[in-house]
Amino acid sequence: MLIANALAALPGEKDFRRVDILVREGKIARIAAAGSLADVSAADLSSADSILADEETIDATGLMMFPGAIDPHVHFDEPGFTQREDFLHGSSEAARGGVTTVIDMPCTSLPPVTSLAALKNKLAIVSKSAVVDFAFYGGVNGLFDDASMDLAIDALAPHVVGFKCYFVSGMESFTAVTPEQFARAYNRCAAAGRPLLLHAEDPAVIAAAEAALGAARGRKAPTWKDYYASRPMEAETAACSAALRLAGARPRWLHIVHIGTAEAAALVAASGASCETCGHYLAFDEDDFQALGAALKTAPPVKEASQKALLWKLLAEGAISFVASDHAGAPDYEKFTGNPLSAYGGIPGTGTFFPYLLSEGLFAKRLSLPRFLEATSGAAAARYGISGGKGSLAEGKDADFVLVDPEASTLLDPASMYSKSRITPFAGMRLAGRIKETFVRGSRVYGEGGILALPGSGKFIQWGYR
Numbered sequence: 001m002l003i004a005n006a007l008a009a010l011p012g013e014k015d016f017r018r019v020d021i022l023v024r025e026g027k028i029a030r031i032a033a034a035g036s037l038a039d040v041s042a043a044d045l046s047s048a049d050s051i052l053a054d055e056e057t058i059d060a061t062g063l064m065m066f067p068g069a070i071d072p073h074v075h076f077d078e079p080g081f082t083q084r085e086d087f088l089h090g091s092s093e094a095a096r097g098g099v100t101t102v103i104d105m106p107c108t109s110l111p112p113v114t115s116l117a118a119l120k121n122k123l124a125i126v127s128k129s130a131v132v133d134f135a136f137y138g139g140v141n142g143l144f145d146d147a148s149m150d151l152a153i154d155a156l157a158p159h160v161v162g163f164k165c166y167f168v169s170g171m172e173s174f175t176a177v178t179p180e181q182f183a184r185a186y187n188r189c190a191a192a193g194r195p196l197l198l199h200a201e202d203p204a205v206i207a208a209a210e211a212a213l214g215a216a217r218g219r220k221a222p223t224w225k226d227y228y229a230s231r232p233m234e235a236e237t238a239a240c241s242a243a244l245r246l247a248g249a250r251p252r253w254l255h256i257v258h259i260g261t262a263e264a265a266a267l268v269a270a271s272g273a274s275c276e277t278c279g280h281y282l283a284f285d286e287d288d289f290q291a292l293g294a295a296l297k298t299a300p301p302v303k304e305a306s307q308k309a310l311l312w313k314l315l316a317e318g319a320i321s322f323v324a325s326d327h328a329g330a331p332d333y334e335k336f337t338g339n340p341l342s343a344y345g346g347i348p349g350t351g352t353f354f355p356y357l358l359s360e361g362l363f364a365k366r367l368s369l370p371r372f373l374e375a376t377s378g379a380a381a382a383r384y385g386i387s388g389g390k391g392s393l394a395e396g397k398d399a400d401f402v403l404v405d406p407e408a409s410t411l412l413d414p415a416s417m418y419s420k421s422r423i424t425p426f427a428g429m430r431l432a433g434r435i436k437e438t439f440v441r442g443s444r445v446y447g448e449g450g451i452l453a454l455p456g457s458g459k460f461i462q463w464g465y466r
């Protein structure tokens with residue numbers, strides 16, 4: 001396959017370069033100046049030695065070509081919670097949004113991925129349905145004793161790209177860790193050479209806030225303001241401070257997920273640990289709960305309006321390493337409970353993550369091209385040990401890419417989503433740029449006809465993938 005005359009976003013380059021890209025056996029075989037591999041305007045492909053006569057040529061004139069996005073934080077819920085999402089729907093939605101690799105969380109499947117047997121069980125099930133490539137995290141939760149935790153981390157490490165734990169969890173099947181358990185897990189993960197990902201909200205800060213609110217509210221029904229106030233920004237900064245203290249002098253294997261508080265992100269970045277934020281923290285704030293309600297509910301919640309610009313700045317500087325969707329849909333009956341405190345927290349965001357950052361990050365000039373590429377693919381690939389094969393448009397890497405029409409726009413319409421849940425705060429947003437096609441290892445997975453890949457075409461990848 002030849003992609004001719006594309007405006008390609010190549011790693012490290014300050015601006016797009018007009019190139020031809022030759023794809024062989026799913027890999028990027030050559031990147032050369034436009035016209036050097038084929039002159040499509042001359043319609044004489046035979047003159048280019050390297051092009052086979054019957055080879056597909058995509059005339060990408062006028063299109064931008066990006067590395068496929070990597071969404072390093074999704075909850076595809078299979079097996080166990082498939083009323084919310086499954087791998088077929090979730091990975092299809094990913095492909096629609098330009099995502100070619102997802103990394104799935106261990107906590108929202110049953111059994112959770114806290115043993116090698118559970119990982120193998122999940123792999124056997126989701127391998128049949130994924131349409132984009134995928135990797136897993138292993139889980140560390142409060143149900144482990146010391147010995148079983150060590151054994152589980154050691155057994156899972158070769159097959160996962162990191163481990164996930166919580167300081168605060170609403171799940172009975174995946175409980176929070178104590179500070180002692182966290183410290184033990186961190187050391188074990190570091191020894192195994194895998195990042196430990198933390199949901200960083202401090203349980204004591206949240207408990208105190210909830211108690212104060214409950215007392216003040218009396219018998220009145222909880223409001224969205226109550227939900228927001230129950231998970232204050234101090235919960236994030238306190239949890240990040242505690243995690244850094246427990247991780248000790250070398251916190252480089254610590255990664256904080258879905259940060260919404262700029263102060264917490266700056267603290268993490270200064271320590272040498274890493275963090276991510278999500279599109280919803282960049283796009284929305286607490287005032288939006290009035291209009292959006294349950295569609296905007298996540299944990300942690302979106303923050304004060306002042307945080308959005310600060311988060312964009314930290315992302316532009318690289319202090320926030322990358323962006324993830326934290327894709328976590330839920331059906332209407334779990335979202336619209338009529339009670340802000342019991343409504344399911346989560347947004348099905350894997351399809352909006354790349355289009356949103358493209359429009360509001362790159363095109364709106366909040367992010368340089370190199371930082372946009374890092375934030376949507378390169379930095380996550382490096383952090384999770386898959387940059388030998390994924391994360392940029394480079395010779396020898398997988399031909400995972402997205403073709404974007406920069407002149408067109410995208411209306412984020414829930415009716416066009418493939419995920420099981422379509423309850424999203426991004427509904428109705430108009431973004432600059434439109435994804436035309438998404439390719440995974442040289443195969444067209446999404447295009448004009450919708451999802452074009454067969455279920456099961458997505459490949460399981462592990463740390464060290466190349």
Ligand SMILES: [Zn+2]
Pocket residue numbers: 073075105326328
């Ligand atoms: Zn999550």
